[in-house]
Amino acid sequence: MGRIYLDHASVTPVDPRVLEFAERYLKNDFGNPSSLHSLGLGAKRFIEDARGKIAKLINAEKETCIIFTSGATESNNLAIKGTALRNVAKGKEVAASAIEHMSVLNPMKELQKNGFKLNIIPVDSTGIVDLEKLGGVLTKNTTVTSIMYANNEIGTIEPIKEISEMVHEKGLYLHVDAIAAAGRIPIDVQNDGIDLLTISSNDMYGPQGAGALYIKPGVRLQSILPGGGQERGLRSGTENLFAIAGMGEAARIAKDEMEQENTRLEKIKDKLIDEILKIEESYLTGHPTQRLPHHASFRFSRIEGESILLNMNMRYSIQVSTGSACSSKTLEPSHVLLAIGLKHEEAHGSMVLTLGRSNKAEEVPIIVKAVKETVQKLRKLSPL
Amino acid sequence: MAQIGYSEKVLEHFMNPRNVGTIEKPDGYGKVGNPVCGDLMEMYIRVKDDIISDIKFKTFGCGSAIATSSMVTEMVKGMNLDKAMKITRNDVADELDGLPPQKMHCSNLAADALHEAIKDYKRKKEVKK
Missing domain, CATH: 3.40.640.10 (Type I PLP-dependent aspartate aminotransferase-like (Major domain))
Known part of the structure; x- marks a missing residue:
């Protein structure tokens, strides 16, 4: 893959x-x-x-x-x-x-x-x-x-x-x-x-x-x-x-292709958000509509973001990002997630997906499956 | 995409953690960490003739939190309690071929969780006497 x-x-x-x-x-x-x-x-x-x-x-x-x-x-x-x-x-x-x-x-x-x-x-x-x-x-x-x-x-x-x-x-x-x-x-x-x-x-x-x-x-x-x-x-x-x-x-x-590219990515982004939010105790972070057309960001309760990132990368070759403390140089959770009112333990469970030119609509089911399995695996490990 | 400087062994334990789960009515139970800080570990032990005959864990946390939990359970299974009590955080990190410096403190609580479980076992034994 x-x-x-x-x-x-x-x-x-x-x-x-x-x-x-x-x-x-x-x-x-x-x-x-x-x-x-x-x-x-x-x-x-x-x-x-x-x-x-x-x-x-x-x-x-x-x-x-x-x-x-x-x-x-x-x-x-x-x-x-x-x-x-x-x-x-x-x-x-x-x-x-x-x-x-x-x-x-x-x-x-x-x-x-x-x-x-x-x-x-x-x-x-x-x-x-x-x-x-x-x-x-x-x-x-x-x-x-x-x-x-x-x-x-x-x-x-x-x-x-x-x-x-x-x-x-x-x-x-x-x-x-x-x-x-x-x-x-x-x-x-x-x-x-x-x-x-x-x-x-x-x-x-x-x-x-x-x-x-x-x-x-x-x-x-x-x-x-x-x-x-x-x-x-x-x-x-x-x-x-x-x-x-x-x-x-x-x-x-970027200017020449913006309109066409945004229409394409927005569809992928919306589908990803719809599907990933079907996972229990998953939440969108950021604004539901006033948001970048290529940006889908989430948090999951009871699991931690660096673990999500590692598992997505190692098991599925999918590279994502997180605002968890454990992946930062300062060991503090993202100041952005704290500023939108998340508690520390909530900010730890964040995952950010940002799309680009290489991404295709066909990848959506693969990504969704990987996220679901990753969340499931880590929740099985979690005492919370 | 950085792997946050983890060794192959850390990644292997993270991907395939050993001894995940709980033990019903354990002989000893230890819990350390705090979800606010991003790490929480629970350790369950079964003890027979002062030897750890079974051990299980559950961990919320980053890659090294999960890997150290898995590693410590593997290290002490079949070990006598006194020896297990002497296992340090550094021993666990060494067995994993090291941890990134920023992870040594926060995500390396597995030995502490084990020690808590052993102390719990000893306390319960005292009460029985």
């Missing part, structure tokens, strides 16, 4: 078309884009091509709104620290939802250690940001508020447009982490009123080692990596051109 990869929220495989495209840079135009000779100019064209494709994916005002970084973690750090530090004269308050990725929460906490006031906004049991609480903490001193477009662990899509309106009523900038959403669902930064948006290459079938940050014209931020002045002086260092070229092509493919 072949492998069934259901962990696309952790990393997507590089699309062969992306690889073929980016390879052209390594083979022919390997110059440093800052060099003025023909190879440098050739390399520069690759970067500008990628910038254009990413700008199109999210409907940015112009290509120059896109800055390339080493990855989404750096983009989040640049967006948050870059704006907070640059606009410190306007205020020293920042805000983020409780379910943000660690690459948002930890830069925020770093600012807090350096004298900023950090407001963490709670979410409801489906993962939607509490808008009333958000409105309550925002002040004219709030320079950056960071809310994700969609959550990677529970699939919930946030009401970004509404959030943007609230943020701009009192505060300065809205940063949106779109790692899980970009290339998956339509994003329009102008219509949504987004000031800064993070995109990851390796979450949309691009190579690892590249990320992008959209910066709305007029947004003031400073570099967190000063040096030779690449990327408008906001991100110095020789560009990772292979990854950037690939990321651009990945964005193009």
Whole structure:
């Protein structure tokens, strides 16, 4: 039996078309884009091509709104620290939802250690940001508020447009982490009123080692990596051109195929959710309808997630993910699952399935059977 | 997809755990851990002439919690109680060709569960006297 990869929220495989495209840079135009000779100019064209494709994916005002970084973690750090530090004269308050990725929460906490006031906004049991609480903490001193477009662990899509309106009523900038959403669902930064948006290459079938940050014209931020002045002086260092070229092509493919792919994956996702919820004491985590089209996440009582993951992988060659403490570096359950109100023992039993291009409708019965048997096996072992 | 750095032996015991189940009216019963922390183990023993003649377990927890439970039951079946009392967490981990460092503390409670079962047996014996 072949492998069934259901962990696309952790990393997507590089699309062969992306690889073929980016390879052209390594083979022919390997110059440093800052060099003025023909190879440098050739390399520069690759970067500008990628910038254009990413700008199109999210409907940015112009290509120059896109800055390339080493990855989404750096983009989040640049967006948050870059704006907070640059606009410190306007205020020293920042805000983020409780379910943000660690690459948002930890830069925020770093600012807090350096004298900023950090407001963490709670979410409801489906993962939607509490808008009333958000409105309550925002002040004219709030320079950056960071809310994700969609959550990677529970699939919930946030009401970004509404959030943007609230943020701009009192505060300065809205940063949106779109790692899980970009290339998956339509994003329009102008219509949504987004000031800064993070995109990851390796979450949309691009190579690892590249990320992008959209910066709305007029947004003031400073570099967190000063040096030779690449990327408008906001991100110095020789560009990772292979990854950037690939990321651009990945964005193009994602945009071109999004509608068709979403229709296909949504059907598989709905079927998986219907069938898996037939298992006794199984529950959906995240929002039932406001969720990513490729995302199905669950929890099962009386069993533990790392065991689910191991058994699925070893017995059935199916790769899944979990928010259980036992699979994390900190041995704490996922902060996202705790934020939606799960108890520790409930959060331990989580399983996340994220679909992608390799998955087919025919795999549904195989996956469902594997999940059923795994839950059954582990419950037999469980004293609970 | 990481296997969280588990040895082949841990994975083998996890996939095919030995001595799963319960013993009716056991001579000794031990329970350690807490579902809040993600690990809970129950150990049941049958004792004959100070020797563990049968042992069963039930475990809620991660791969290493299940593997260490299975391993400890295999190690002590047929062993006398004094010797079994001396088995440490490290002994169990060694028998499994080691555990990842972050698992040594939280998911390596099987020896403790065994010791609790033996103490329970001894307490019951005292009462009978």
